[in-house]
Amino acid sequence: MNALRVLTLDQVKPGDALPELAYDVTATTVVLGALASRDWRPMHHDKDFAQQRNGVRDIFMNTPNQAAWFERYVTDWTGPYGRLGRMQFRMKDSVFPGDRMLFRGEVKGVATDAAGCGWAELAVRVLVGEKVCTECNVRVALPVAPGDNPWARRGERWKPEA
Amino acid sequence: MSDANEIPAEVAAWIGQKRYEQEGEFDVERGYVATTCASVENGNPLFWDEKAAREITNGWIAPPTMLSVWFRPHFWAPDRSGAAQPLQVHFDLKEKLGLPEAVMTDDTITFRDPVRPGDRLRTWQVLRSVSPPKTTKLGTGRFWVIDVEYVNQHGHSVGTETYTGFGYRRAAQ
Numbered sequence: 001m002n003a004l005r006v007l008t009l010d011q012v013k014p015g016d017a018l019p020e021l022a023y024d025v026t027a028t029t030v031v032l033g034a035l036a037s038r039d040w041r042p043m044h045h046d047k048d049f050a051q052q053r054n055g056v057r058d059i060f061m062n063t064p065n066q067a068a069w070f071e072r073y074v075t076d077w078t079g080p081y082g083r084l085g086r087m088q089f090r091m092k093d094s095v096f097p098g099d100r101m102l103f104r105g106e107v108k109g110v111a112t113d114a115a116g117c118g119w120a121e122l123a124v125r126v127l128v129g130e131k132v133c134t135e136c137n138v139r140v141a142l143p144v145a146p147g148d149n150p151w152a153r154r155g156e157r158w159k160p161e162a
Numbered sequence: 163m164s165d166a167n168e169i170p171a172e173v174a175a176w177i178g179q180k181r182y183e184q185e186g187e188f189d190v191e192r193g194y195v196a197t198t199c200a201s202v203e204n205g206n207p208l209f210w211d212e213k214a215a216r217e218i219t220n221g222w223i224a225p226p227t228m229l230s231v232w233f234r235p236h237f238w239a240p241d242r243s244g245a246a247q248p249l250q251v252h253f254d255l256k257e258k259l260g261l262p263e264a265v266m267t268d269d270t271i272t273f274r275d276p277v278r279p280g281d282r283l284r285t286w287q288v289l290r291s292v293s294p295p296k297t298t299k300l301g302t303g304r305f306w307v308i309d310v311e312y313v314n315q316h317g318h319s320v321g322t323e324t325y326t327g328f329g330y331r332r333a334a335q
Contacts (some may be wrong), residue, residue, distance in 0.1 A: 004207060004214060029201075036201035038192070038234035054263065055300070055332055063199060063266050067227040072204035080208045080218050088270040107266045151219045151276065160272050 005079030009110060009118035009142045017106030018122070019079045025061070027097040033065030040093045070124060073103045078120075078140060083150040085139040085160030092101065092132055099128040105138075115157045116143040126157035169292050173258050176289045182250045183286040186232045187239070191279040194231065195224050223276040229312050229321045232283050251287045251308050252327050259292075261329030263304045268326035271289075274319045282315050303330030 018042040023029075027047075039062045040143035042049035050059045061069075067087065077081050095101055122138040139162055141150035150158075166217035199209050208223060215222045224232075234248045256264050277283065293305040310323040 032201045036198045037231050038194075040234075040237045048315075054265075063269055064227070064230055067271065068198055068202045068204065068225065070228040071225055072199075072202045072206070075204070075206045080206055080214055080317070084273050086270065086272045087227070088268070090268050091266060135319065149218060155273065158274065 004081075006081055006146060007078045007142055008146060008148075009112065009120070009144050011065070012110055012120050012142065014107050015039075016107040017109075018073070018124070020071060021073050021101075021103040023078070023101045024102075025095055025097055025099045025101055027059065030059050030061050030095075030097055034062050037062060037064035037068065044075060050064055056094060056096075058096045058098075060096050060113065063089065063091060066091070066095075066126070066134055066160055068148065069103070069126070070138065071103075073105065073124060074122065074138055074140055077105070078142060081143050081151070082150060083141040083153075085141055085158075086137075086162065087139075088136070088137045090135045093128075093135050095128060098135075101133075102127045108137075112144060115159060116144065117150060117157065117159065118142045118148070119156055119162075121162070163257065167294055170258055173255065173292060175291075176254075177291065178288065180286050180288055183284065184233070186195055186283045186285070187235055188232075190224055190232055190277055190279050192222060192279045195222075195228065195279070196227060198228055198231065207317065219276060222279050224278065226273040226277070227271065227319070229271065229273075229277065230323060232311070233285050233312075249287065249308065249310065249325065251269055251289050252306075252325070255289070255292070255304075255306055255327070256269065256329045259304060260283070261331055264303075264329040265300065266325055267305070267328050268324075270324045272322045273303055274321050275302070275314060277320050278295075281320075283312055283320065285310060285312050286301075297329075298328065298330070298332075300328065301330035301332040324328060 031045045039125045043054050105124040108123050111119050113114045126134040288305040288309045305328050308325045312321045
């Protein structure tokens with residue numbers, strides 16, 4: 001096992017930017033993501049259906065797979081000790097084949113709760129060009145120090161609701 | 163119904179009611195975890211490196227954002243009558259409100275106990291609200307909010323998902 005990335009709460013402050021992630025979306029990205037999330041609805045794999053029934057230009061990424069993309073983006077930054085508490089998405093526009101998705105994130109707040117769990121609040125966006133397609137507010141637990149492990153928390157010691 | 167803005171009584175009665183309690187069709191399994199991670203190029207060692215998973219999460223877990231994945235039925239199954247739909251309340255609303263198209267606009271997921279391969283999860287849905295008629299760039303329809311609760315075989319909550327849907331009729335329809 002290679003050395004694991006361990007981002008601790010003291011390394012994070014409001015205003016910090018997460019590293020950007022750019023990804024060129026193809027029809028395969030959309031279809032693979034839909035099938036990986038077991039979403040068989042035709043607007044995620046059938047272009048004629050998407051155009052004629054949904055009135056959009058092409059098939060588009062489904063919500064559960066976008067959630068998986070957000071998880072990957074956030075945990076690329078935190079490393080494996082980062083534990084998601086809550087994600088809130090707002091889908092504003094669709095992501096289509098041919099689009100370049102650009103993930104950007106910013107730390108909006110840092111706190112330690114009454115149970116001693118460290119939390120970072122993030123605002124993450126997916127942009128295509130200048131257009132914001134999806135916004136996602138993320139509450140992710142981080143170790144407060146080396147040796148702390150948010151995954152060990154259960155019951156009253158795990159409070160994902162802000 | 164005397165007023166087109168009114169919600170049908172049958173739909174109003176669903177608000178706050180626990181509906182469609184069901185067990186997943188299959189156990190949580192690592193093959194689908196790998197498929198999902200591959201689809202988004204997620205290299206988190208928790209899903210690929212058994213030693214890391216043992217040390218950090220006390221064994222393999224599934225990505226938290228896969229919660230709803232474990233309840234989407236297979237596209238086909240023998241002896242199934244009618245098409246089973248995930249998030250059935252959403253589809254019931256489309257049908258009962260006469261809105262042929264729908265999209266999800268908001269989705270909040272709260273994650274609790276980790277989900278592990280071998281788990282058999284249970285879920286149910288609760289309709290929270292239905293809006294008055296609204297017109298957006300997609301068409302005219304209604305917004306609705308649905309909570310989906312998820313628990314594991316020990317009865318512990320593994321998460322809650324709250325969806326906002328918009329069911330609509332396109333201007334030309």
